[in-house]
Amino acid sequence: MNNQSNLFQDLENLRSKVEGVEFWSARDLQKLFEYKEWCGFENIVKKAVIACKNSSENVENYFVSTYKMVEIGSNTQRELSDYALTRYAWLRMVIQIKKRLHLHKVTLLYRHENKSLLRRDI
Template identity: 50%
Template sequence: MMKLTPKENTVFEQIKHTDEAGNEFWSAREISKVLEYAEYRNFKPVIKKAKEACKNSGQPTENHFVDFHEMVKIGSGAERSFDDGVKLSRYACYLIVQNADPSKEVVALGQTYFAVQTRLQEIHQMDAYNRLNTESEKRLFLRNEMTKHNMQLAAAAKNAGVVAPVDYAIFQNHGYMGLYGGLDAKDIHQKKRLKKSQQILDHMGSTELAANLFRATQTEEKLKREDVKGKQKANQTHLEVGKKVRKTIQDLGGTMPENLPVADSIKKLEKGSSKIQRKGSE
């Protein structure tokens, strides 16, 4: 299980609440203070933008933004009643920090923290993923997810202006360079002693696949959210996201992806899985 740095625990985990049903939530008013908004009224437009993003993503806003009557300590043990309190889910917090002032260091920290935690939560909440017991099963699942999201990433990159195959290869290299500490696809092949004909993704274990899946999904979302236009900006976006994922792995004490062991070709696992499925259907 991943460990959070003390700073991340203090800033975000320590202000997390749990309701009577055991559901976690954050107070929008408390989040606004952590994100260094002096006045709560200046934070309300951020909440509004986050609600719009939630709606646009197809999620019911009422599941993630819940209005409630909030009692807030104002000093000397006294409390004051506020009618404009909002309970935020983890996903709502993720949308909040994506729409907050990006020039603030704590906002950048929040973007990484909630993005990682939200994605991990999504993966672990997947019934299909929770039924997996072996490393092989997890690899197959994540490799299929990677294939699906790479297609979506390609579509987002094309919308940004990355059209020609050679340009898309350069775009992908920027993502790899961010995540792998400056190594591009060719360098990764050499580092892991893979042949030119062997696909990097086919020889990743589940941990490395998860890191790359996170890189792909977050880049896709960022390209769309910020309506990035132009090949250079798209490349820079992919590079920056890769760097953030790498920094998160480092902060959590994980192994850098270029140092993770090379796995056997996933093609072998796919063949084995197909045989089992055929036998089961006979």
């Protein structure tokens, strides 16, 4: 249970809030879900977007394309593509991460504990 508690805390620590709307950066979740390459994790995001569309949801309510500025040295920054993800969006993503079954189970448990915070059941 300690590992699950740590995961829950890590998820909450990565959460941002703007004008009352909570969201997570896909780039931050990439690290948490142990994906080394952005292209592999972005494919998970894209599969989750398709699953959301297939369930007749308005994708723009859950997945927002954004950019993140990162330091690349010598006081220089570079813009990287990112996504702002609602709780519903990252739960959709976790379902797509089949090879990370333990995270799927933990996230379902997390969802169960926080049902009142979700807009829709997956």
